[in-house]
Amino acid sequence: MAFDKMELKDIEVWDGNFAAAQAMRQCQIDVVAAYPITPSTPIVEGYAKFLADGYVEGEFVMVESEHAAMSGCIGAAAAGGRVATATSSQGFALMVETLYQASGMRLPIVLNVVNRALAAPLNVNGDHSDMYLGRDSGWIQFDAYCPQDAYDLNFIAFKVSEDHDVRLPCMVHQDGFITSHTAQGVHTLSDDVAYSFVGDFKPMNDMLDFEHPVTHGVQTEEDWHFEHKARQHNDLMTKVMPKIQTAFDDFEKLSGRKYNIVETYDMDDADVCVVCMGTSVETAREVATEMRKEGIKAGVVGIRVIRPFPFFEIAKALKNVKAIAALDRSSPNGTAGMLFNEIAGSLYNTEKRALLSGYVYGLGGRDLTKAHLVALFKELQANVDAGKVTTQLQQFIGVRGPKLAYL
Amino acid sequence: MLEIRWHSRAGQGAVTGAKGLADVISTTGKHVQAFAFYGSAKRGAAMTAYNRVDDKVIMNHEKYMIPDYVFVIDPALVFTSDVTINHKDSTKYIITTHLTTEELVKAQPKLEGKEVYTVDCITIANETIGRPIPNTPMLGAFMKVSGMYDIEFFKESMQRILGKLPQKIIDANMFAIQRAYDEVK
Numbered sequence: 001m002a003f004d005k006m007e008l009k010d011i012e013v014w015d016g017n018f019a020a021a022q023a024m025r026q027c028q029i030d031v032v033a034a035y036p037i038t039p040s041t042p043i044v045e046g047y048a049k050f051l052a053d054g055y056v057e058g059e060f061v062m063v064e065s066e067h068a069a070m071s072g073c074i075g076a077a078a079a080g081g082r083v084a085t086a087t088s089s090q091g092f093a094l095m096v097e098t099l100y101q102a103s104g105m106r107l108p109i110v111l112n113v114v115n116r117a118l119a120a121p122l123n124v125n126g127d128h129s130d131m132y133l134g135r136d137s138g139w140i141q142f143d144a145y146c147p148q149d150a151y152d153l154n155f156i157a158f159k160v161s162e163d164h165d166v167r168l169p170c171m172v173h174q175d176g177f178i179t180s181h182t183a184q185g186v187h188t189l190s191d192d193v194a195y196s197f198v199g200d201f202k203p204m205n206d207m208l209d210f211e212h213p214v215t216h217g218v219q220t221e222e223d224w225h226f227e228h229k230a231r232q233h234n235d236l237m238t239k240v241m242p243k244i245q246t247a248f249d250d251f252e253k254l255s256g257r258k259y260n261i262v263e264t265y266d267m268d269d270a271d272v273c274v275v276c277m278g279t280s281v282e283t284a285r286e287v288a289t290e291m292r293k294e295g296i297k298a299g300v301v302g303i304r305v306i307r308p309f310p311f312f313e314i315a316k317a318l319k320n321v322k323a324i325a326a327l328d329r330s331s332p333n334g335t336a337g338m339l340f341n342e343i344a345g346s347l348y349n350t351e352k353r354a355l356l357s358g359y360v361y362g363l364g365g366r367d368l369t370k371a372h373l374v375a376l377f378k379e380l381q382a383n384v385d386a387g388k389v390t391t392q393l394q395q396f397i398g399v400r401g402p403k404l405a406y407l
Numbered sequence: 408m409l410e411i412r413w414h415s416r417a418g419q420g421a422v423t424g425a426k427g428l429a430d431v432i433s434t435t436g437k438h439v440q441a442f443a444f445y446g447s448a449k450r451g452a453a454m455t456a457y458n459r460v461d462d463k464v465i466m467n468h469e470k471y472m473i474p475d476y477v478f479v480i481d482p483a484l485v486f487t488s489d490v491t492i493n494h495k496d497s498t499k500y501i502i503t504t505h506l507t508t509e510e511l512v513k514a515q516p517k518l519e520g521k522e523v524y525t526v527d528c529i530t531i532a533n534e535t536i537g538r539p540i541p542n543t544p545m546l547g548a549f550m551k552v553s554g555m556y557d558i559e560f561f562k563e564s565m566q567r568i569l570g571k572l573p574q575k576i577i578d579a580n581m582f583a584i585q586r587a588y589d590e591v592k
Contacts (some may be wrong), residue, residue: 009434011433013426013429013430013433013439013441015426124445124448146468175468177442177445178442178468178470179468181442181443181445182440182441182442182468183425183426183429183430183439183440183441183442184429184438184439184440184441184465185433185438185439279468280468282466282467282468283466283467283468283469285466286466286467367469367470367471368468368469369469369470369471370467370469370471371471
C-alpha cells in the first residue's frame with residue numbers, strides 16, 4: 001500500500017496537538033490504538049484523518065477505554081510495530097496499570113500526554129497532575145514548552161525509545177490548552193528528512209517473528225522479579241541519558257534546533273532562579289530578562305527530561321546560584337512538591353547548597369502571570385539579601401483566599 | 408507586541424478567526440500566537456480568544472492580556488459581558504452591531520471616551536455566506552481600522568487558508584471580508 005507525502009511550509013501555524021499529529025504522520029506509525037479525551041483528542045483525530053486520507057500506512061484501532069488503548073499499543077509493540085497514542089488526565093490515570101506493563105515488557109511506545117488536571121473536581125484544563133502520576137512508571141518522560149517542542153520531541157522520543165539498547169516506552173508531555181490548543185509558528189521538517197531521522201522500525205524480540213519464538217508478559221515471583229526491575233532501573237540510570245544526548249545532538253545537526261537535558265537560561269551569573277516545567281519555563285525566561293533590567297540577576301532552569309531525572313545535570317545547573325524556587329504544577333497532597341524534593345536531593349551532598357523554597361501553582365489551568373513571576377523573583381532576591389529563606393518553604397501562587405504556607 | 412482579544416460565542420468561529428489571522432501574519436515573517444478560553448465548551452456560551460503578534464519569538468504564555476484591540480463578534484456580548492476588562496487608554500474596539508457607533512456608546516456607557524468602531528458582521532455574514540458566522544468579516548474590518556495589510560493581500564491569504572472549503576463558500580467569505588472592510592465606521 002502506497003501513501004502520499006504532504007507538502008509543508010517551512011513555518012506552519014500549528015497548535016501543539018496538530019504538531020504532535022503531524023510528527024506521528026511523518027514517523028509513519030504502524031498502529032495507533034486510542035480512546036480520545038480532552039485536551040489530547042485532536043492528536044489521535046489528526047492521525048486518523050491522515051490515515052483515512054492516505055498519508056499514512058498504518059492501523060487506527062478504536063477501543064473502549066484508555067486501559068484498552070494502551071493494552072492495544074502493548075500488543076502491537078510486542079508484535080513488532082511502531083506504536084503511539086495520546087491521552088490526558090483521567091484517561092492517563094486509567095492507563096496507569098498498563099503503563100507499568102509496557103515499560104516492564106521493554107516495549108517502545110510513544111505516548112503523547114497533553115497534561116490536564118485530575119478530578120475531583122472535574123477540570124479539563126492544564127496542570128501537571130497526570131505527568132506526576134506517571135513518574136515512577138518506568139517510562140522516559142520528555143517535556144515540551146511550546147508547539148515546536150511538541151513536534152520535535154516526538155521524533156526524538158521514537159529515536160530513543162526504539163533504540164535496541166533502550167527499549168523503553170516514552171512520554172512526550174505538553175501543557176493542556178496552553179500548548180495543545182495554542183497556535184504558534186512551527187518550523188517543519190520535510191516528510192523525507194523527518195522519516196530519515198527516526199528511520200525504519202527495527203523489531204526486536206517481535207512476536208510475529210515465527211522463526212524465533214519469544215514469550216512476552218511473563219510471571220516472575222520472588223525468584224526473578226527483583227532482577228528484572230533492577231535491570232530496568234539500571235538501564236534508565238545508565239543507558240538512557242547518553243542516548244537522549246546523542247538524539248539531541250543528531251536532531252540539532254538536522255534541524256538547527258538544540259535541546260538539552262536541562263535547559264538553562266541566563267544561569268551563568270544568576271543569583272536567583274526558578275526551576276519549572278512546561279509553558280511556565282518560557283514565560284519565566286521573559287520575566288527573568290525583564291528582572292535583569294531592574295538589577296535582579298535572574299535565571300531559569302527548565303526540566304526537559306523528567307525521567308530519568310537529571311540528578312547531576314540539575315546540581316551542575318544550580319551550582320552557582322544563591323536562591324532557588326522550585327515550581328510544582330501538581331498538588332503534592334501532604335508533602336513538599338516533587339521538584340522541591342528532587343532538587344533538594346540533587347543538591348544535598350554538594351558543597352554550595354543554595355536557599356531552596358517550593359511553590360505550588362497553576363492547578364486546574366489557573367494562570368501563571370508575569371506579575372506572579374516578578375513577585376517571585378523579588379522574593380528570591382529578598383532571601384539572598386537576608387541570607388536565609390524568609391518565607392515558609394512551601395507557598396501557593398495564584399490561589400484565592402487567605403495566604404497558605406507550610407513547612 | 409500587538410495583542411488582540413476576541414469576544415464571541417462558542418460556534419461563531421472566533422478560534423478559527425484567530426488562527427486564520429495568525430496564519431496570515433506568520434507568512435509575513437512575524438511571530439504569532441492564537442489561543443482561547445474554552446470555559447464550559449457549550450455552543451452559544453460566551454468565550455474569549457486571543458492573538459499575540461511580535462517581531463521576536465513569543466515566550467509569554469500567560470492568559471492575562473491588556474489588549475490593543477478588542478473584537479466583539481456577537482452583538483449581545485457588549486451588554487452581557489465586560490468587553491472593556493483589562494483595557495488601556497489606547498485599546499481600540501471593533502464591535503458587531505446593527506447600531507451606529509453613537510447609538511452603541513449611548514446604550515453601553517462603558518464604551519464612552521473609547522475608540523470604538525462598529526460594523527454589522529452578523530448581517531454581512533448572513534447576506535454573503537448565508538450563515539451568521541461573523542469571524543471573517545471581523546478580520547476585514549480589522550484590516551481597515553488597523554491598516555495592517557493591503558486588503559487584496561489579506562483576501563489572497565485568506566483564500567489559501569480557507570482552501571479546503573468549497574469555492575462558493577470561499578467566494579462568499581471574500582465578499583464578506585470586503586463588505587466589512589468597506590462598511591466599518
